[in-house]
Amino acid sequence: MNDDHQLKNLFEGNKRWAEKVKTADPDFFLKLSRQQSPNYLWIGCSDSRVPANEIVGVLPGEIFVHRNVANIVVHTDLNALSVIHYAVDILKVNHIIVCGHYGCGGIKAALGNKDFGLLDNWLRHIKDVYRLYQNEIDNCTNDAEKENMLCEFNIMEQVANVCHTSIIQNAWKAGHSLTIHGWIYNIEDGILKDLKLATSNINEISYTHRIN
Ligand code: CO
Numbered sequence: 001m002n003d004d005h006q007l008k009n010l011f012e013g014n015k016r017w018a019e020k021v022k023t024a025d026p027d028f029f030l031k032l033s034r035q036q037s038p039n040y041l042w043i044g045c046s047d048s049r050v051p052a053n054e055i056v057g058v059l060p061g062e063i064f065v066h067r068n069v070a071n072i073v074v075h076t077d078l079n080a081l082s083v084i085h086y087a088v089d090i091l092k093v094n095h096i097i098v099c100g101h102y103g104c105g106g107i108k109a110a111l112g113n114k115d116f117g118l119l120d121n122w123l124r125h126i127k128d129v130y131r132l133y134q135n136e137i138d139n140c141t142n143d144a145e146k147e148n149m150l151c152e153f154n155i156m157e158q159v160a161n162v163c164h165t166s167i168i169q170n171a172w173k174a175g176h177s178l179t180i181h182g183w184i185y186n187i188e189d190g191i192l193k194d195l196k197l198a199t200s201n202i203n204e205i206s207y208t209h210r211i212n
Helices: 002-024 028-034 078-090 105-111 119-132 134-138 143-164 166-173
Strands: 040-045 063-068 095-101 179-186 191-194
Touching: 002 028, 040 078, 063 078, 078 095, 078 166, 095 143, 105 119, 105 143, 119 134, 119 143, 134 143, 143 166, 143 179
Parallel strands: 040 063, 040 095, 095 179
Antiparallel strands: 179 191
16 A cells, blocks of 8 residues: 555656646657657666756756666676667767766675675676775775775776777767766765766777777
């Protein structure tokens, strides 16, 4: 019964939301139903506190979104690669934003040794990032600082992983204007920060990963 009530709230909330949007723009849904033409691909964390559209204040139709635990782009993840391919080659987005957040549960878990079952296989990708920057991270004086630092390094590595895909490199070669960004969101104050990792050219990526 309780569950039914909670789900009913969601449908009621949906009706109110659709009404509000229609009041502001009566043709909104009609226009969107014909086509989407977002200019941004957002790769973010699944965390319920980091909803892509809301935190940048835009309506449906503006951002193409992929989310997973700790905003990771794994080289062979067909799901993430399909999203990137569609966004770049079909939707022709000009910006890809990898957005992590401070206080990320996945990052915290990857710094520890607790058994999370199946999820440990996913978290190992973050442990790979930790291992790359272990000296800097282990120099931090407390856990919060360590977690924040790994959140930022993880975003840096995932931006690089996006750039290393054949999809992005081929788009650049074809002259498509495409910039990959790394941002971090602070769940304590709702503010986004640009980590200044913007990459828009094949010459900006490591030589080892360039496809000529
Ligand atoms: Co997270």
